[in-house]
Amino acid sequence: MQRIVFAALSGGLFGAGLFLSGMTDTRKVQGWLDIFGQWDPTLAFVLGGAILPMAIAWRITAKMGRARLGDAFPPPPEPKLGHNLVIGSTLFGFGWGIAGLCPGPAVASLSYGGLGGLIFLLAMMAGMLGTPALRARIDRLAA
Amino acid sequence: MQAEWVWGLAGGLIIGIAAVMFLLINGRIMGASGIVGEVVDGSNRPRRAENMAFIAGLIGVPALASLMFAKGDTHLGAALPLVILAGLLVGAGTRLANGCTSGHGVCGMSRLSLRGIVATVFYLLGGGLAVLVFRHILGVI
Numbered sequence: 001m002q003r004i005v006f007a008a009l010s011g012g013l014f015g016a017g018l019f020l021s022g023m024t025d026t027r028k029v030q031g032w033l034d035i036f037g038q039w040d041p042t043l044a045f046v047l048g049g050a051i052l053p054m055a056i057a058w059r060i061t062a063k064m065g066r067a068r069l070g071d072a073f074p075p076p077p078e079p080k081l082g083h084n085l086v087i088g089s090t091l092f093g094f095g096w097g098i099a100g101l102c103p104g105p106a107v108a109s110l111s112y113g114g115l116g117g118l119i120f121l122l123a124m125m126a127g128m129l130g131t132p133a134l135r136a137r138i139d140r141l142a143a
Numbered sequence: 144m145q146a147e148w149v150w151g152l153a154g155g156l157i158i159g160i161a162a163v164m165f166l167l168i169n170g171r172i173m174g175a176s177g178i179v180g181e182v183v184d185g186s187n188r189p190r191r192a193e194n195m196a197f198i199a200g201l202i203g204v205p206a207l208a209s210l211m212f213a214k215g216d217t218h219l220g221a222a223l224p225l226v227i228l229a230g231l232l233v234g235a236g237t238r239l240a241n242g243c244t245s246g247h248g249v250c251g252m253s254r255l256s257l258r259g260i261v262a263t264v265f266y267l268l269g270g271g272l273a274v275l276v277f278r279h280i281l282g283v284i
Contacts (some may be wrong), residue, residue, distance in 0.1 A: 006168045007193040013161035013174065013244075018203040019215060021154020022147065027218045033270040036279055042151040044172030047248060050162065054253035057163040067170025074172050076173045077256040085172065088240025089247070090263040093269020095232025098284060099221050099276055103237055104175035106230075107198060111206035112215035120230040122229020127234025128180045134235055 003069055015108045021046040024109040026100025033097050083142050084135060159236070162249055169193065173248025175201075176237035221284050236266075 022028045025045055031040030060074045096102050099120055101109075106121050113120075162173040171190075178194045180186045187194075209215035223230065237243040240262050242251065247266075251259015277284045 002170055003193050004196045006164065006193065007269065008200040010161045010169070010173060011166040011197035012204040013157055013164065014175075014176040014197075015201040016208065017154045017157030017159075017161060019154070019208045020157060021151045023154065024215060024217055025255075026220065028147075029158070030274055030278070030284065033267070033274040034270055034278065036275055042147050043204040043257045044181035045148045045151035046155035046158070047244075048264045049152040050159035050249040051253045053156065053163045054158035054166070054249055057166050058254040060167065060248030064167065066154070066228070067166070068168040073166070073170055074253075077251065079257065081258060081261055084239050085241070085258055085262055086265050088236045088238070089265035091232045092236025092240060092243060093266030093271075095229040095236060096231070096244075096266060096274045097267075098225055099219065099229035099274025101217070101219070101229070102175070102233060103179055103258045104201070104245050105217075106233070107175065107179060107201050108205045109215060109217045110202050112209045113219065116219040116221075116223070116226050119219055120219070120226050123227045123230025124234035125179070125183045126149040127231040127236075128176075128238045129234075130231075131180075131235050131238035132184075135239055139190075 014104065017050070018105050018108045021049075024101075024105040024113075029100040029102075029105075030097065084138060087138060090120070158245075158249065159253075162245070163195075164249070172246055172250045174242050175248060176234075176243040177241070177246055180234075181236050221277075225283065238271075241265075 018024055023041060028040055028042055031038060032043035067073060101120055106124055109117050110121065165171050165173040178197050181190060182194050205215060215240060247259040247262035252263060
């Protein structure tokens, strides 16, 4: 039960931060990606502001050993990069640029994003469902 | 207009605190694409309730904020076929790369993960290229 309460609190705080920072406004996101036009630096402050507390938290994990509710902390990421990381991130970025929404803000703006936002969200979920097939195809090509 | 970076920084810090809470209390990486993806494809059943609670908070608080303070607006301007294309790319791309702006960008980069840094470089390149092509060359966004 505690896990569920704290998950809801984390999600709620995440949503508050996305709302306040302007990350659910596609104009700001596309403005940040528009280095050849009217460049908007706001997103750098959002990312910087979010990384700061997390950089401290990762140091604390070493001292804590285990998370408050008993779980082991996420292991260090694999050093291996792999083609799926590069291909997937590039595809994601391309979609991010076209619409100006990434997964967090797409969900956070559900109540005020209108029909377009809902359609984006449904397409995103469809893309997620199609990923195992896509991954198998890419792995076959890469092998 | 001048104060927008202040809101960006304040909102960013709150996003960071949310990620800290999820890490130090639940022991998990706060990655939006992973949390949504696990619910959508039905993987990781034991975490399903927790993921749903996270999503409920993520939808509920901005909904309340939009009602009580300033009406939220995504200003989503792209035509419907482009919105669908973008959604498909974001969904498939983030699951293929195992992370998005929150997981790779915030949680990965803050622990100096090479995977997080490489992912961030490539999604920024992809995003910059998309805006260049669709806004400045094709003029459709």
